[in-house]
Amino acid sequence: MGDPKDLKEQRRVQALKELGVLDTPPQAELDDLVYLASQVCHTPMAMISLVDERRQWFKAKVGIEAQELPREGSFSAFVIQDGATLIIADATTDPRFAQSPSVTSGLKIKFYAGVPLTTSIGLHIGSLCVMDKTPRTLSKEQTQALEALARQVMVNFENKVLNDQFRENENFYSNILTMLPDLVSYIDRDYCYQYANVAYEEWFHVKKEQIIGKKMSLILGDEAFEKAKPFMTLALQGRRQDFTVKLPYKVDQQLVPKTVQAHYIPDVKPDGSVQGFYSVVSDISKLVSAEEEAHQRSVELAQALSRSRANERSFRAFFDHSPMGVIELDEQLKFIEVNPAYCRILGYSQSELKNMSILDVTHPEDRVKSKNAAKDNTVSGGEPFRFEKRYITRTGEVIMGRVTSRTVVLDEQGTKHHFSVIEDITNLLRMEDSLALERQKSIHNAKLASLGEMSAGVAHEINNPLAIISGMAANLERVANDPENLKSKVKSIQKAVDRIVKIVSGLRKFARTSENGNFNYYPAEALIKDSMVLIQAKALRDQVDVQYVLDRNDVVFCDEVELQQVLVNLMSNGIDAAKQSAEKKVIVHFNSLERESVFRVMDSGPGIKSDLAHKIFQPFFTTKTVGEGTGLGLSISKGIVDHHQGNISLIQVEGKTCFEVRIPKREVKSHVA
Amino acid sequence: MLLKVWYVDDEFDLCEVFSDFFSSAEVEVKTFVSHLAALQEAKINPPDLLFLDYRLKGATGDWVAQQMDPAIPKYLVTGEASPPCKYPYLKVIYKPYRRQDLDEIIQQYLDLKQKAQKNAS
Numbered sequence: 095m096g097d098p099k100d101l102k103e104q105r106r107v108q109a110l111k112e113l114g115v116l117d118t119p120p121q122a123e124l125d126d127l128v129y130l131a132s133q134v135c136h137t138p139m140a141m142i143s144l145v146d147e148r149r150q151w152f153k154a155k156v157g158i159e160a161q162e163l164p165r166e167g168s169f170s171a172f173v174i175q176d177g178a179t180l181i182i183a184d185a186t187t188d189p190r191f192a193q194s195p196s197v198t199s200g201l202k203i204k205f206y207a208g209v210p211l212t213t214s215i216g217l218h219i220g221s222l223c224v225m226d227k228t229p230r231t232l233s234k235e236q237t238q239a240l241e242a243l244a245r246q247v248m249v250n251f252e253n254k255v256l257n258d259q260f261r262e263n264e265n266f267y268s269n270i271l272t273m274l275p276d277l278v279s280y281i282d283r284d285y286c287y288q289y290a291n292v293a294y295e296e297w298f299h300v301k302k303e304q305i306i307g308k309k310m311s312l313i314l315g316d317e318a319f320e321k322a323k324p325f326m327t328l329a330l331q332g333r334r335q336d337f338t339v340k341l342p343y344k345v346d347q348q349l350v351p352k353t354v355q356a357h358y359i360p361d362v363k364p365d366g367s368v369q370g371f372y373s374v375v376s377d378i379s380k381l382v383s384a385e386e387e388a389h390q391r392s393v394e395l396a397q398a399l400s401r402s403r404a405n406e407r408s409f410r411a412f413f414d415h416s417p418m419g420v421i422e423l424d425e426q427l428k429f430i431e432v433n434p435a436y437c438r439i440l441g442y443s444q445s446e447l448k449n450m451s452i453l454d455v456t457h458p459e460d461r462v463k464s465k466n467a468a469k470d471n472t473v474s475g476g477e478p479f480r481f482e483k484r485y486i487t488r489t490g491e492v493i494m495g496r497v498t499s500r501t502v503v504l505d506e507q508g509t510k511h512h513f514s515v516i517e518d519i520t521n522l523l524r525m526e527d528s529l530a531l532e533r534q535k536s537i538h539n540a541k542l543a544s545l546g547e548m549s550a551g552v553a554h555e556i557n558n559p560l561a562i563i564s565g566m567a568a569n570l571e572r573v574a575n576d577p578e579n580l581k582s583k584v585k586s587i588q589k590a591v592d593r594i595v596k597i598v599s600g601l602r603k604f605a606r607t608s609e610n611g612n613f614n615y616y617p618a619e620a621l622i623k624d625s626m627v628l629i630q631a632k633a634l635r636d637q638v639d640v641q642y643v644l645d646r647n648d649v650v651f652c653d654e655v656e657l658q659q660v661l662v663n664l665m666s667n668g669i670d671a672a673k674q675s676a677e678k679k680v681i682v683h684f685n686s687l688e689r690e691s692v693f694r695v696m697d698s699g700p701g702i703k704s705d706l707a708h709k710i711f712q713p714f715f716t717t718k719t720v721g722e723g724t725g726l727g728l729s730i731s732k733g734i735v736d737h738h739q740g741n742i743s744l745i746q747v748e749g750k751t752c753f754e755v756r757i758p759k760r761e762v763k764s765h766v767a
Numbered sequence: 768m769l770l771k772v773w774y775v776d777d778e779f780d781l782c783e784v785f786s787d788f789f790s791s792a793e794v795e796v797k798t799f800v801s802h803l804a805a806l807q808e809a810k811i812n813p814p815d816l817l818f819l820d821y822r823l824k825g826a827t828g829d830w831v832a833q834q835m836d837p838a839i840p841k842y843l844v845t846g847e848a849s850p851p852c853k854y855p856y857l858k859v860i861y862k863p864y865r866r867q868d869l870d871e872i873i874q875q876y877l878d879l880k881q882k883a884q885k886n887a888s
Contacts (some may be wrong), residue, residue, distance in 0.1 A: 141797070340822070378790075521849070529850060553846060553847060553848040554821075554822055554846035554847045554848075555846070557845075557846030557847075557861070557862040558778060558846040558862055559780065559862060560846075560862065560863040561781055561784070561846065561862035561863035561864065562778070562780045562781055562784060563863070564784075564863040564865075565781065565784025565785070565787070565788065565863075565866075566780070566783075566784055566866075568784075568788070568866055569784065569787040572787070586780045586783070589780070590780065634822055635822055635847070637826070637827075690810075
């Protein structure tokens with residue numbers, strides 16, 4: 095703690111400095127007051143003396159040259175110390191000042207009267223004083239006048255401070271108002287602007303100066319004004335209005351809707367009258383928009399969440415009830431999740447599988463495939479990977495599964511899991527095998543039907559040479575002594591036997607069941623000739639001439655037995671059609687194109703009616719009379735050609751029937767003799 | 768007195784067999800691989816007995832039978848299992864036939880002819 099006197103002095107000096115008058119230029123009002131003081135007191139000298147730590151400085155003065163004098167031993171120092179009006183009639187006789195330099199030398203002052211300059215909080219910062227070089231005194235009125243002037247000096251000082259502060263505040267608030275994006279204005283009772291901040295310029299594209307004095311409706315636009323007017327009316331009734339409203343402001347002749355938050359603060363005078371109101375308007379459109387957006391997003395989020403939950407429910411339903419197995423494996427191919435279908439397929443419980451690896455249920459020969467599939471899937475960046483593999487069920491049964499697997503990176507650490515969907519295709523494969531078997535059977539049955547159809551002709555082809563053999567053999571004994579005749583007859587017998595061998599061999603080949611996938615390269619000419627052997631009898635019986643033409647002999651990649659069946663069917667149909675014609679002719683044509691082997695079987699028959707053409711490959715469709723055809727020949731032929739990935743079609747050439755069979759070529763690796 | 772027996776078959780070997788079987792002092796066998804030649808000759812010098820193969824080149828034996836004089840006895844010889852026929856043959860003989868099957872028929876007609884000639888003389 096310091097000396098209270100020192101503290102008081104410090105506060106006093108501080109107060110003086112805060113007045114901001116020390117060492118400032120002369121001020122007319124204060125000069126006037128000092129002049130008044132010297133006139134009232136009839137003294138040649140007067141001054142406003144301000145006392146700081148070390149000196150007395152004269153803010154205004156009359157009759158004195160000096161601007162400042164030392165504080166020590168001065169009258170003013172005494173006045174501020176004492177805090178009361180000091181009147182010294184003759185200083186030379188006053189022991190307190192008789193030795194003061196101002197008395198003894200310099201100004202040689204005899205008379206002194208000083209009134210302390212006291213701040214509103216009671217601190218004495220200096221004095222207003224009058225002086226004379228001759229002794230004298232002041233009347234009571236003069237003293238009171240001097241004291242009044244001293245108060246005016248202080249009013250001046252303190253007003254200046256207040257004014258400075260006011261200006262500073264005004265600048266501050268003015269700057270604030272300039273920087274504010276909100277509209278700040280003062281509206282009078284006629285709804286005219288008395289003040290408007292810079293924000294108006296930005297909002298309405300109108301200079302601030304052009305706003306002052308203008309009706310609000312001219313600036314805001316009629317619509318916005320009318321909408322806000324009820325609030326203004328209430329504000330002018332002295333009731334503060336705080337509200338949010340969407341106003342259609344008129345900007346550049348266009349309506350710009352803005353959501354604003356407005357505050358109308360009535361300007362209530364001391365007599366209770368309302369002169370106008372202060373208006374502060376904030377554009378909260380973006381805020382509202384952001385709020386709406388946030389609301390919308392929250393709604394969307396809620397919907398997404400709901401969808402997500404629905405998806406999750408759907409996924410869970412799929413997972414739980416899918417007929418296909420669904421599993422999740424970790425990177426070591428251990429089960430993480432398995433669905434009931436997977437358990438059902440393999441016969442294990444979920445808890446059992448969760449302690450196992452996928453390799454434990456994979457057929458030993460397919461384990462490498464399974465591992466590679468997971469590896470490949472990882473390398474391919476999670477693209478679905480499909481493969482088939484064998485599983486071993488809990489009971490040791492081998493089943494075949496079709497697997498679709500995908501690797502998913504679960505987190506930033508790169509943890510990968512494999513998700514797979516497994517379909518048990520064991521039964522499907524069995525059905526496919528069964529279907530293939532049925533197909534073979536149907537082809538065979540159709541062949542047998544063809545054989546039945548050809549049996550009459552075949553009988554002739556066998557019986558005739560048999561008749562030769564029988565007859566010649568019976569006559570051998572008779573010509574035993576005629577070597578030439580004997581030789582001729584033996585030769586005839588041999589020829590007849592060859593005929594029978596050929597026809598029986600053809601029949602045997604035709605009747606043979608083709609092994610599935612017994613494909614090889616066969617010369618086209620041999621295929622045609624062998625087929626012709628089988629239908630030759632029929633052709634002879636029906637007196638139809640069957641010929642073949644090769645544009646180019648080549649090998650055909652086919653199943654020999656199956657393709658012969660097609661050719662026999664087509665030739666047989668051709669004979670049936672041609673026998674009704676005068677020409678009675680069937681021509682088999684072969685050509686070897688770059689990519690295809692093409693057979694054409696044309697007949698001289700009446701052709702197939704165009705409205706029936708689309709039906710001819712349907713099973714059991716036939717144009718033959720009852721008992722002549724099964725209606726299966728062409729449908730079986732189509733099935734066989736399809737099996738060769740080829741194409742069979744009907745081409746009508748000048749009203750005549752021509753069936754075209756196209757068999758795709760394969761790279762010839764070796765020729766079959 | 769000769770019995771004129773014809774055999775029409777488009778297979779030469781079968782014609783030869785027929786000829787070998789049935790040619791004798793009493794039976795004159797004539798074979799035709801061309802049914803047209805047979806038809807032609809039949810107009811001038813018809814046979815006493817005709818054996819026709821069913822399946823001929825360009826025609827059936829059945830058709831040929833219908834072109835011939837109905838008075839000529841006709842037998843169909845065929846390797847077919849069941850040939851469709853319009854002509855009322857005296858008999859259908861299936862290949863391979865036994866010699867005696869035809870022997871009996873030929874002998875029957877030979878006897879008839881000899882008997883007729885004897886009556887006439």
